Amino acid sequence: MAEDPESVLQLPPSAVAAGGEGLGELSPETATPEPPSAAVSPGTEEPAGDTKKKIDVLLKAVGDTPIMKTKKWAVERTRTIQGLIDFIKKFLKLVASEQLFIYVNQSFAPSPDQEVGTLYECFGSDGKLVLHYCKSQAWG
């Protein structure tokens, strides 16, 4: 699975959603590259308040959605689902009329304000959080 080099998820400031306090903690500097398995192995105690700690996210496409060339990303715990959606849409060059959904457990869409750190706590396994994503024209 780790054929792609680990990439650090960095969003340009313009992608920050209005009102998303957590995204203010996104730092533009390049994070120290950490081997994924060491950084977020289950049972590792995260220092309290260390909100810059990244978690491993594996992104999987559902349906006809384009597959991302880089599937494995290190994402700050405080990144919201909305932030991740914006990122994937830009990465896949989707147009505004296309909706992108992200799922946990391949079936449930967390609310856009949900932080990936929380999702990792609930649904992470083997040191990573698997998220499925799917594009669709959901409305109208």
Add this chain to the structure above:
Amino acid sequence: MEENEFLEEKAFQHCCAEFIKHSQQIGDGWEWKTSKDCSDGYMCKTHFRATAAAHPSMSPEGQTWLPVEEALEEPWDDSEVTEYAAASEVVKYEYHVLYSCSHQVPVLYFRASFSDGRPLTLQDIWDGVHECYKTRLLQGPWDTITQQEHPILGQPFFVLHPCKTAEFMTPVLKNSQKINRDINYVTSWLSMVGPAVGLNVPLSYAKASFQDE
């Protein structure tokens, strides 16, 4: 459970029953209501929100919306706190999940009113649409949120139009068939459409879908 992207009515009722079971476990407030005249029923939930003049993430001026308790924790000076509290309103939101026979999918009806009974307008509702969905929704608002008569109550409600539901549910359902896992259609669907109109579906429903785990 479903072999295609459509949901039969009995399956809909079963999904709702499972959904409500979990709702009761976590105190999420969903109930099943039946109409006296027929066997039709629907799920409904009421919740109250304190809101300031403008919705937080919608306002380009950057006004923030906080529950009153949070506002008081901020280092505002007294006059601002007073002003804020005076401006805050309690809005009652009602969400109803009905079955659409014509589309063979669930449909989300909703309405909101201020504490004095004044209903929120469609514009107010639009202002409350999550940023995440706004761009797309605003490209064709009249196709997607409309006002219709509630099929059972006969009162005006806003409706999130169901015509595309089957389409966006298909990949999720196909995927679940591929991995041989039953999902709760209503749970999945509501998690996707709910946030667009201010309805939060707690994360624990995601695990509740899998009774065998």
